[in-house]
Amino acid sequence: MTSLVYTFTSLILIMFVSSFRVIADTGGAGLQDNYYKSSCPPAEAVVKRVAVANFTDPSDPRGLRFAAGLLRLSFHDCHVDGCDASVLLDGPNAEKTAEVNTFLTGFEIIDKAKAELESVCPGVVSCADIIAYAARDAVIALNGTSFNVQGGRKDGIVSLASRAQAQLPSPDMTVTELTANFARKGLSMDQMVILSGSHTSAASHCPSIVRRLYNFNGTGQTDPSMPSALADRLKALCPKNTFNDTVIIPLDSLSFSFDTGYYRTLQIHEGVFTSDQSLYDDQRTQPLVNLLTNNALFQAQFGQAMRAMGRVGVKLTGEIRRDCRKVN
Numbered sequence: 001m002t003s004l005v006y007t008f009t010s011l012i013l014i015m016f017v018s019s020f021r022v023i024a025d026t027g028g029a030g031l032q033d034n035y036y037k038s039s040c041p042p043a044e045a046v047v048k049r050v051a052v053a054n055f056t057d058p059s060d061p062r063g064l065r066f067a068a069g070l071l072r073l074s075f076h077d078c079h080v081d082g083c084d085a086s087v088l089l090d091g092p093n094a095e096k097t098a099e100v101n102t103f104l105t106g107f108e109i110i111d112k113a114k115a116e117l118e119s120v121c122p123g124v125v126s127c128a129d130i131i132a133y134a135a136r137d138a139v140i141a142l143n144g145t146s147f148n149v150q151g152g153r154k155d156g157i158v159s160l161a162s163r164a165q166a167q168l169p170s171p172d173m174t175v176t177e178l179t180a181n182f183a184r185k186g187l188s189m190d191q192m193v194i195l196s197g198s199h200t201s202a203a204s205h206c207p208s209i210v211r212r213l214y215n216f217n218g219t220g221q222t223d224p225s226m227p228s229a230l231a232d233r234l235k236a237l238c239p240k241n242t243f244n245d246t247v248i249i250p251l252d253s254l255s256f257s258f259d260t261g262y263y264r265t266l267q268i269h270e271g272v273f274t275s276d277q278s279l280y281d282d283q284r285t286q287p288l289v290n291l292l293t294n295n296a297l298f299q300a301q302f303g304q305a306m307r308a309m310g311r312v313g314v315k316l317t318g319e320i321r322r323d324c325r326k327v328n
Contacts, residue, residue: 050113
């Protein structure tokens with residue numbers, strides 16, 4: 001009987017993987033693996049060395065905070081007008097000033113990698129590609145599986161907080177809203193669920209969950225679908241009207257490593273965001289959440305989904321910034 005169950009489960013996984021035509025590893029027009037092989041051979045190695053050297057923050061008991069931050073940075077860049085490093089630009093109304101980007105980290109790491117690359121390959125490696133490489137290195141540092149990252153992006157010259165606020169998904173979104181949000185970027189519902197798995201090493205802050213705790217859907221009440229024990233725990237961390245921004249709330253209650261803990265957290269109804277927990281509570285996405293508790297499957301599909309995200313809105317003509325914080 002055990003062998004029959006194993007065979008059936010394996011068959012389901014094989015059928016699932018074979019259905020991922022939308023994440024086919026075909027590459028985007030103009031993007032290539034090993035893009036800097038000739039023009040700047042040490043590019044990826046330099047980014048990795050600089051990133052890894054800065055991942056561990058001795059003052060942070062959870063460690064590797066910057067690794068998780070770089071992974072988030074890549075999403076917040078690609079999801080706003082494409083993967084063009086616009087999130088790095090400074091300015092009074094730039095993307096990084098948007099409320100939704102308040103807690104972004106990792107800018108200094110990108111700066112260090114860019115400075116070193118400019119010293120060995122001036123004007124060659126784009127800031128957009130540095131973000132993409134650093135995100136992959138972050139996954140590895142968090143004990144995730146490596147994947148190939150394509151290069152060839154150019155850097156954008158426009159960065160507006162209003163666009164970040166309008167385009168990035170909200171923690172209060174339902175599956176229907178999330179699916180529409182990702183579809184506008186050319187990403188499927190399945191890819192949305194897989195990319196959400198990056199929350200396995202992510203954390204939130206009180207401002208992102210107070211509506212679910214104290215004014216769900218404008219009712220002035222707590223989300224009735226949230227288990228009372230979870231609600232009580234979160235309210236203790238984020239008291240009504242008196243919380244502070246220094247509180248860190250893990251989105252994966254089971255582990256901090258890059259693994260399937262996020263999906264297993266949703267299965268036990270410990271999802272902190274509405275947008276997270278809805279992935280399990282919605283019958284359209286629950287089967288995929290259950291399948292992604294298989295770590296080998298999650299790791300493989302996450303790498304493919306990251307490659308797909310890395311092709312969103314890519315600019316193949318434009319500039320290579322000398323300083324990632326400002327246009328040339």
